[in-house]
Amino acid sequence: MIRSLLMWLDNRTGCNDLLHEALYERVPGGARWRYVWGSTLVFTFVLQMITGIFLWMAYSPSTQTAWESVYYIQEVMFLGKIVRGMHHFAAQAMIILLAIHLIQVIIDGAYKAPRELNFWLGLVLLKIILGLSLTGYLLPWDQKGYYATQVSTKIMGATPVIGAQLQEVVQGGAQYNHHTLTRFFAMHAGILPGLLIGFLALHLYVFRRHGLTVHDPKYKPDTTFWPDQVLKDSVACLGILAVVLLFAIFKGAELSPPADAAKAYAAARPEWYFLFLFRFLKFETVEHLGLAFGAIYVPGALMGVLFMMPLTAKLKAGHRFNVAFTWLVTFGIVVLTTMAFYEDGNNKDHQAAIAEAERDGHRIKELASRPSMIPVEGAVSLLRQDPFTQGPVLFAKQCASCHRYNGHNGRGLVLREKGDNGEQVVMQPVATDLGNFGSRDWMTAIVTSYGNHFAPLKNALWYQNLGEDDLNLDESEMSDASEGYAEAFKDSENADDLKALVEALVALRNWRGDKDSINAELVARGKQILDGEPLANGAEIASCTDCHDTLGSDFELTSEGSGYPDLAEYGSAKWLKAFIRDPGSAQFYGVKNHMPAYAEKMTEEELDLLVRWMTGDYFETHVEDYTSRFAEVYGAGRQPTVEQPAAE
């Protein structure tokens, strides 16, 4: 029955001959592992078609939905992480297989007459695959792809004569927009795969016409493609599939934060297989010769030599030249890639930028998975309104020239300057480290080691020429008081009282989300101490309220003060905001103040984001805050001290 059906079909289509033609290609010298590379390339392409079509069914190309749909594929949909991961890693496997295939063709002389045309067809396929990589990189619309592709389109813009117009047409406008994505997507999922299929068919047809380039015809008895070589090819493909799957499962494709044209992405790098070009362009001499030279003429010349190889081979020693050239370029690419990796690995700024991108990348996933989901404006607006994300950026911009946050600038970067001998030294802060502002550590430090806590002030220029009104950390009333407290609390009998006092001070910030973590018993005892009751060992200490008469009252903005900083609701967002707006008001430091007022320097929204970050008032996170990479710096590596982040 089936047999007669097949005969019927064959009668009308001649499919048996075709199958025969496809399967019984002669393999002189026997099936060998070294012949598998071409087939593995076809297989990875099929793999890309399969995974690509499924991804297509869930992807939405527009600047407000591209990242969001990829996030949804990756984090929410069933097996989405695997499907995207396979597509991502198979693309990279394809590049490696392509390089192996090309090098093998050249070394084995398979590009020579009569196979010139097939070699050129192969080079066209190479270009198409690179085009697929480039267009695919932008589609997730994340910071990484966005800024890497910006470089590519800028290189396009450096094309002589028509550069600017070319770039605008490719982008669908002067800037990246919805149409950049629709265009890239049409190229990536339509035009380029279509061309690839067409040229692949030609490539295979011409390959069959000339047959296999046999490495050693006496290696083994002759055989045919089916089944011996097919088995070897299948096993190789299985190996590749396994590797791709392992990467997809255990590593997973990266999704950096959503693209934001307003937020520079310092960690921008092309995909690893283009790193050599990136590194090449960074050479000073290359940079000096212009973008078009490094990014268009040099690669163009290399491609030109590659293209001419079948003709070069006709010259005396032509084949040897081609082989030598191939190895030389391969060596150059390996060296440049290694250099790029090595340099990035040792570049603290780059590492900090990567850390920030990863932090934002994890954070946006937390924000997007809230029940309120992603707003229509897109996920980027979630990050822009998130104190945990924006606070550090604002801190780095507005505060870090004087203050530090756990030793760094808020964004994980340790600031450096040129030392006396021209070497890079860590820049000394001229104001307090605010990484633990308002925490128990902070209160303890103020009570028992005030002078030390504010010691960075001594680096400030104004401190070198102390005026009468200025704060002298060695002689101020608070320094004296703190020394007294330190002395009193040295007695181990008073250890619990110190805890109680600190707890009472922490309780001042009664608004913070960690209200529940405040120990009421300790606070009660702390208040007694504040009211002047003697310590456990009978010692009497000066009360904070002797000077700071606002302690325990409600915080209110006033135009006058007692001459001592207002400590009502000290450590609260309300207090901190008023303080940052005008630290020199009589309510705070008055004439002693050296900090600029920020009322005019920051918008209300910015101030709100900064203060909410510093006081831990944001949607709960499991993302680790920055720790400094420089252990020797003061406060470095200290964990963030907001004990219990508030729920939003």
Next chain:
Amino acid sequence: MSENKQTSSAPDDTPPSKSVDQSEAPESGSAEASNSGKPRRNFVVEFLAVAIGGLVGLVPTAIGGLFLLDPLLRKGTHPAGGEAEGEEGNPVVKENGFLRLTLGIDGLPADGTPVRYTVHDDIVNVWNKFPNQPVGAVWLRRIQDQVLAFSTVCPHLGCDVEHRSGEGDFYCPCHTSAFNLDGAPLNKIPPRAMDALEAEVRDGRIWLKYEQFRGATSEKVLV
């Protein structure tokens, strides 16, 4: 010249297994080319080639297929399917499928005159959530301390049912379906009574379970 010999394509298309055997015998003359061993080895190779070749094609297709079945396989596991929790600035409050209406029972006429009310709910669109969107309308009637709620969608063919205060009935202008104020049909056009919706009064606030039903069936079937 390189040492590699380039062979041109096979000159003929003679059946392969035989040709291999024939070409092999004179060239190699190896002892293992006996007829008994050959087919068996070929069978194993062929089986493995088909099995492994099939596997590498099947695995990605199967994974992709399961990915495509996502709506079936992941039903109700996403937080989006859950309750709205009265986020800041969003008046939509939902509990066990009941929406809290912005209208209190005191807002309805005591004599039981129907009031048209537009129901708002959060609309989840895959990864987006559109807060407080109009999703449909209901007719609300106060009967003492209880509230009667009818969908405004006609059970006949889904047109919008009006209230005619002159006639004191509900009336659909498309195909002249008519119902009394308790929702019972007044002519033979509608296949069933107006779709009553579950409504509760708690502390003077109206809570409504807003649902839609299939049209043109005599049974009330949830969409």
